[in-house]
Structures are given as structure tokens and as C-alpha cells.
Amino acid sequence: MRLCALLVANVLGLEFGLAEIGYPVPNVYARAALVVDSTNGTILYEKHADEKRAVASTQKLLTALIVSQAGKLDQKVKVESTDTRVEPSKVGIRAGREYPRLLLLQSLLVKSGNDVARCLARDHSGGQDAFRPVLNAKARQLGMGDSHFVNAHGLTEEGQESTARDMAKLAIVAHRDEHICDAVQLEAVDFPKKGWTDKLQNSNKLLPLSFVTGMKTGFTNAAGRWLVSSGEFNGREVIVVVLGSNGEHVWKDSESLLRWALKVPAEKGAPPPEDEESVKNEADAS
Numbered sequence: 001m002r003l004c005a006l007l008v009a010n011v012l013g014l015e016f017g018l019a020e021i022g023y024p025v026p027n028v029y030a031r032a033a034l035v036v037d038s039t040n041g042t043i044l045y046e047k048h049a050d051e052k053r054a055v056a057s058t059q060k061l062l063t064a065l066i067v068s069q070a071g072k073l074d075q076k077v078k079v080e081s082t083d084t085r086v087e088p089s090k091v092g093i094r095a096g097r098e099y100p101r102l103l104l105l106q107s108l109l110v111k112s113g114n115d116v117a118r119c120l121a122r123d124h125s126g127g128q129d130a131f132r133p134v135l136n137a138k139a140r141q142l143g144m145g146d147s148h149f150v151n152a153h154g155l156t157e158e159g160q161e162s163t164a165r166d167m168a169k170l171a172i173v174a175h176r177d178e179h180i181c182d183a184v185q186l187e188a189v190d191f192p193k194k195g196w197t198d199k200l201q202n203s204n205k206l207l208p209l210s211f212v213t214g215m216k217t218g219f220t221n222a223a224g225r226w227l228v229s230s231g232e233f234n235g236r237e238v239i240v241v242v243l244g245s246n247g248e249h250v251w252k253d254s255e256s257l258l259r260w261a262l263k264v265p266a267e268k269g270a271p272p273p274e275d276e277e278s279v280k281n282e283a284d285a286s
Contacts, residue, residue: 023260025045025257025260026253026256026257026259026260027256028047028242028253028256028257029245029246029249029252029253030047030225030242030243030244030245030249030250030253031048031051031053031224031243031244031245032047032048032049032051032053032163032164032241032242032243032244033045033046033047033048033049033164033240033241033242033243033253033257034046034047034049034164034165034167034168034240034241035238035239035240035241035257035260035261036168036172036238036239037236037237037238037261038171038172038175038230038237038238038239039236039237041172044238044261045257045260045261046164046165047164048164049163049164049165049168050146050163050164050165051163051164052146052161052162052163053161053162053163053223053243053244054154054156054160054161054220054222054223055154055160055161055162055167055218055223055226055243056154056155056156056218056219056220056222056223056226057112057153057154057216057217057218057219057226058154058167058216058217058218058226058227058228058243059149059153059154059160059162059167059218060108060109060112060117060152060153060154060216060218061109061167061170061171061174061180061215061216061228062135062138062139062149062170062174063108063117063120063121063135063152063153064105064108064109064174064177064180064183065138065170065173065174065177065180066124066134066135066138067101067105067108067120067124068105068177068179068180069177070124072101073100073101073102073105073179074100074101074102075100075101076098076099076100076101077098077099077100077101077104077119077120077123078096078097078098079093079094079095079096079097079098079099079119080095080119080122081095082118082122083095083115083118083119083122084115084118085118086114086115086117086118086153086155087114087155088114089111089112089113089114090113090114090115090116091107091111091113091115091116091191091198091200092113092115092193092198093113093115093116093119094194099192101120101123102179103189103191104116104119104120105120105179105180105183106183106186106189107189107191107200108120109180109183109184109186109216110183110184110186110188110189110200110201110202110203111189111191111200111201111202111203112203112216112217112218114153114154114155117151117152117153117154118152118153120152121151121152128151128152131152132149132150132151135149135152136148136149139166139170142166142169142170142173143166143169144162144166144167144169144170145166146161146162146163146165146166147161147162147163147166147167148160148161148162149162154218154220154223155220156220156221156222156223164241164242164243167228167241167243168228168239168241171215171228171230171239171241172239174215175213175214175215175230175239181213181214183214184204184213184214184215184216184230185207185213185214186202187201187202187207188200188201188202203217204216204217204227204229205251206227206229206251206254206255206258209231209255209258211231211232211233211258211259211262211264212229212230212231212258213230213231213232213237214229214230215227215228215229215230215239216228223243223244224243224244224245224246225242225244225245225246225247225249225250226241226242226243226244226245226250227240227241227242227245227250227251227253227254228240228241228242229242229254229258231258231261231262231264232262233262233263233264234262234263236261236262236263238258238261238262240254240257240258240261242254242257
């Protein structure tokens, strides 16, 4: 596992001034995108970065940050039946069972379980409604002035929205968190089920690339495809936010922006990342 570098940017004071890389920006299909140097906060590229949109499961980074900063990750959390009453994607936690809080955090970020998000929110604040002001207070603390959150998982609800710029601010701080930084790099998590172990696979198809250090996928019909990704190459670290894309282009846009910002040479003859199967309901499949 790659070591998580300590990011030193002061997110609240980021100066979002464009910087020149020195060669042309790749074509970007996505509706909006932003690339930021995560060590100094310099914006390297932006496209409709302040356009408000639903952000799907990428907002689980905010839930994860709140849970991680609250601590006590070695303690167990008992699942209640209300935690499981949510649309897929789901890890399949069972009411009455207890799971280590750190395992739930990892499963939230790797498998993107909406049931896990509800469980952690209820465990933290006593209920889903009680967790809502916690989400928004943390967003304000991070300087996410164009964001408003209604739930812990990112399924579409009226009034829930953010921007590429705000999500970059969140991503910088989240990637600075040791537990989140470790979790988003995991290719899989072994999750205990009744009598067997489920290997939860990470939905981030860019992880096999040597310069990619993780982060979070997202999809709903309302939001389209989202990907918040992080990368490091030759001492430079960047965050790439791509939103409002589709299954084919979200991977291509993100990889090409990472390679451009990090100055990673393209691999000759490498096939494009495979597309995901389309998801026909309003559930977050990634």
C-alpha cells in the first residue's frame, strides 16, 4: 500500500488561480471538472467548477471524514433495522450484528454501501435527521459555500447539491486523513457474512494505475457519473474532480486529466478503461 503523504494546503484559504502546465489540456467530455495541486491549492484546470449539481456517492467522503475525525474506530457498532432500509448499493449488513467501526468506514469507501452510510450516520448522531446538520456544519468548516447535504449516502433528495470546486476542497482534507487515505487505496475489503466472507471490490477502475492513489466514485440518474480521484507522480500530488459524465468517459476524462496534471506519459497501446454496466434505477451503484 502506498504511503499517504501529508497534504499541507490550507483549504479555507485556497487561492484558486489557474496555473500553466506547459502543454494542452486534454479534451474533457464531462459537464464539469476541476484539477488542483493538493499540496498548495493551485487550480490547474477548471470547467464549470461552480455549477451546482447532485454529487451522488462522492459525498460519502464527507460522511467518512466526520466518522474518522470522531475517532474510536476500534470500537464495534451494532446495526439497527432502520440502517438497512435503503436502496442499493448495499454491503448487506445485518440488524443486530456488530462490526468494527473501521471496517464499516472502509466498506463505505470501497463498496459504497448506502446501508453502511446510514448505520454510521445513526451511530454518530443518533439518527438520519440528526446527522444532516452535522454534514452541513462540516461542509461550512471546509469552506464548501456552494454545498448543501441532506443525507449520508448521496442518493438523490431535493436540495442536495455541491460543485466540483467544493468537492475538491473536501477531497484535499479527506485525503489528508490517515484512515480515509488508506481505505480509498484498498482494492478490496474482506467483510464477514454469516458463515462466509464477502470480498468487497473497489469500484474505482483507475486504482491499478501506478500513479493513482484512490478516492471515490459516484452515480445516480440525476447526477450522472462522478469520480473524485487523487494521484502522485515525481513528487507532485493532485486531486481531479469529474462530474456529470457517463460510464465510458468518466474514466477516460479522469485518467487523462491525472496524466496531464502529473505529467505522466501515456502508455503506448494501453486499452481504455472498461465501461461499467448501466444502472437503470436511482440507486448509487458505485
